[in-house]
Amino acid sequence: MSTRPVCVLVGAPGSGKTTVGTALAEALGVDFRDTDADIENLAGKPIPEIFVDEGEEHFRTLERAAVAAALASHAGVLAVGGGAVLAEENRAALIGHTVVHLSVELPDAVKRVGLGAGRPLLALNPRATLKHLMDQRRPLYAEVATATVVTDGRTPQELAAEIAALLKP
Numbered sequence: 001m002s003t004r005p006v007c008v009l010v011g012a013p014g015s016g017k018t019t020v021g022t023a024l025a026e027a028l029g030v031d032f033r034d035t036d037a038d039i040e041n042l043a044g045k046p047i048p049e050i051f052v053d054e055g056e057e058h059f060r061t062l063e064r065a066a067v068a069a070a071l072a073s074h075a076g077v078l079a080v081g082g083g084a085v086l087a088e089e090n091r092a093a094l095i096g097h098t099v100v101h102l103s104v105e106l107p108d109a110v111k112r113v114g115l116g117a118g119r120p121l122l123a124l125n126p127r128a129t130l131k132h133l134m135d136q137r138r139p140l141y142a143e144v145a146t147a148t149v150v151t152d153g154r155t156p157q158e159l160a161a162e163i164a165a166l167l168k169p
């Protein structure tokens with residue numbers, strides 16, 4: 001039998017994929033994996049440094065490889081970076097998986113990412129950039145998602161419990 005994640009989380013930066021994913025994995029008693037962390041481990045440096053040293057295109061190449069590897073080998077909760085859905089290859093790879101879109105509107109996303117530290121795409125003008133990214137990606141998150149959970153005004157613990165209930169057969 002092939003290994004597949006119990007749940008893949010997608011959504012905009014600040015939607016809570018890393019935070020809610022960690023809480024969800026704990027609630028389910030499974031491992032949590034985040035393709036951003038996989039990429040940093042492989043590259044041996046933080047994501048902002050990858051963007052500075054090699055550029056976004058190189059990051060996206062590493063991300064496609066990280067998404068494919070994690071989908072094929074991780075049996076727990078998987079979070080992918082907010083921009084993973086931009087690649088057709090990643091959207092195709094997500095077909096057949098349980099994919100939960102953590103939706104967030106601009107006000108909560110802005111509050112959560114603050115000045116964009118650690119997110120190189122948001123380093124300049126986080127609010128306007130986030131608005132642009134979210135407008136561009138909303139249809140892509142909807143395309144890959146098998147369920148959508150609204151995160152605005154909800155705590156990570158509430159969201160983890162809601163998703164855990166959703167995943168029960």
Ligand SMILES: Nc1ncnc2c1ncn2[C@@H]1O[C@H](COP(=O)(O)OP(=O)(O)O)[C@@H](O)[C@H]1O
Pocket residue numbers: 011012013014015016017018019020082112113151154155156159
């Ligand atoms: N539901 C939530 N309510 C309030 N703050 C949240 C929520 N989810 C995440 N956060 C906070 O927002 C920030 C970004 O969360 P993170 O999990 O890194 O998002 P993502 O991985 O989707 O970019 C973190 O500081 C986190 O503590």
Ligand SMILES: O=C(O)C1=C[C@@H](OP(=O)(O)O)[C@@H](O)[C@H](O)C1
Pocket residue numbers: 011012013014017018036047080081082083084118119120121133
């Ligand atoms: O939106 C994006 O394109 C990105 C989101 C980040 O992950 P989070 O969504 O976890 O912030 C990270 O993959 C990288 O900085 C690029």
Ligand SMILES: [Mg+2]
Pocket residue numbers: 017018019034036079081
């Ligand atoms: Mg994250």
